[in-house]
Amino acid sequence: MTVRRRSQLNHLKYLTSTAQSCFDASFKNTRLTEASQFYSSLVQQCLHTRSLLDVGIVQTHMIKFGYIHLHIGNKLIDASLKCGSISYARKLFDELPNRHIVMWNSMISSYISHKKSKEGIGLYERMVLDGVYPDEYTFSCVFKAFSNLGLINEGRRAHGLSVVLGLEVSNVFVGSALVDMYAKFGRMKDARLVSNRVVDKDVVLFTALIVGYSQQGDNGEALEVFGSMINQGIKANAYTFASILITCGNLEDLTNGKLVHGLVIKSGYEPAVASQTSLLTMYARCGLIDDSLRIFKRFPNPNHVTWTSLIVGLVRNGREELALKKFRKMICKSIVPNSFTLSSALQACSNLAMIDEGRQIHAMVTKFGLDRDVYAGAALVNLYGKCGSTEMARSVFDALIDIDVVSMNSMIYSYAQNGFGHEALELFNSMKELGLEPNEVTILSVLLACNNSGLVHEGCQIFATITNNQTIELTRDHYACMVDLLGRSGRLEEAEALVKQVRNPDVVLWRTLLSACKLHGEVEMAERAVNKVLELAPGDEGSHILLTNVYASTGNWSQVIGIKSTMRDLKFKKNPAMSWVDVDREVHTFMAGDLSHRRSREINETLEKLIEKVKLLGYVPDTRFVLQDLDEELKKRSLYYHSEKLAISFALLVSSNKNTIIRIFKNLRVCGDCHSWIKFVTKVSSREIIARDAKRFHHFKDGLCSCGDYW
């Protein structure tokens, strides 16, 4: 059959070029209906060959011989759409004198399903102006265009017209499209009102409602809707299950999650890809990542969404290295990553501060043309910020076309971590002009920036404004940041007053105050804070250590010994300080006085030489940072073997290229003596060193540090 059609078309092409006059003569003698039939069958063939060229040939003939009219014209438009050319269909559509409602609908829905919402709405509006009444088919697709473009008022107006025409609730297709639109606008009340009025509710309508509640964060209500749907005897399908499993995941509700899992199996939807993907996500969200891995293994051909879901789940569960391994495997299998995938992989790199791996993924972002994507962009800004490359973060940020509040927050946070307080403030102040509304994260980031740069006045001002406006809900994190800011700058009374302002001050707040007390040798307040900490968290290890530090810094050794024996009784073990450095994708870890590295002897030689050199430039070991009651010489020796000094010596030993920046990481805060030592090292070695400690970055260059010695 198809072969015959093919040859008929070829015959037509032949006629076109060679025997037009003959064809013309024979056609003119035929009746119109027969001509119509002939053309109809040719259009049918176009549908089979899916070739726009064929449509063109048929159309040329029809125009030439004057046979183009309503019925055939519609068929041609339909054929063009099926051949994948909306623009060609539109040309025909515009040329046609009388357009059938079906053709308006076909054109509009084609535009919208091909992500051309603007054109779809344009045609919808022209249709209304031309006096053609939209029908249930028109409404069931046009609302999506309004939600795609965020045109809430226009969408409401169209909703109004559907009410006038009596189509709003009499047709469930229109009803569910409306529910979906209002849900996407976040107006769940309107969505609910429409859905309540729809006469014959079906599973699609309920699913739209469930997804709406779930995506607006009202997961409890989503579960309610699911329950009432089941009670009404409407059966869930794969779409519904996929959505409700995500709801259970959002709630981290394993009980209901497993219950739904059972229902999925009973209903026979378990093999559906969406159900599987949602199951994987649900278990990952509930912390059962091994179950997710097991589900993943069952996929014969995981698609990019499945891979991404797995990667996201792994990162969420702190399995970044496995996440990156899976990501590489996915790339090997030639699955094309999208911006979801890449931003998740980048997040894994950020968490591990793996700059090299991150750079490679950045290259992929560029390769796939996603440099200006807001999600990939924010993830890149985050990566470079977390790896201490503020300049790179900024250049990615500047390349973004649409800056949203999240990418803005990432950039401000990058500045904050790296001690660029003024730059962070400048960006924060520019938000108003850009029409961006700061949120909780913005405020926290900018306060952190002030904190890390000692901008006490500015931080207090922002905090006061936010407190007065009450538009942003301040969390304990915000207060902790302010307590740190005030406390470290010596305004301890104000800091303590702020802690007391918080409704239920937690351990973190009191501990922050405690460390400020340590910094300023404020023994009495420190004891008060410790008592509070122990009230809230009996036997808290950190606060014991901090109190030891307070006593040690004021030379109160008998108290130090007292606490230490208490800690021994409670079987405390101090979290050991650790530094590491990434050389050629291999992580080298060092503890204080660590001799376990295979090149330990050379490392120590390098270190000894460095210490001699920096001493000549004026480095004096600062033994105040040794919290043991040793004699001065021993204190000095113990300083020399701090983990960060070992890591830097190793890095200098193995990398001779002066232009390579040395990056080291430490799990605790960098010690004061090491901080000053590293500044000298940058001078004697002419190297740049970036150190990330538990709290922030320190960029050491030419004998100075970006933190301005305030951290």
Added chain:
DNA sequence: CTAGGGTTAG
């Protein structure tokens, strides 16, 4: 001849 809902992200 034309129609509605789902699974991955900071």
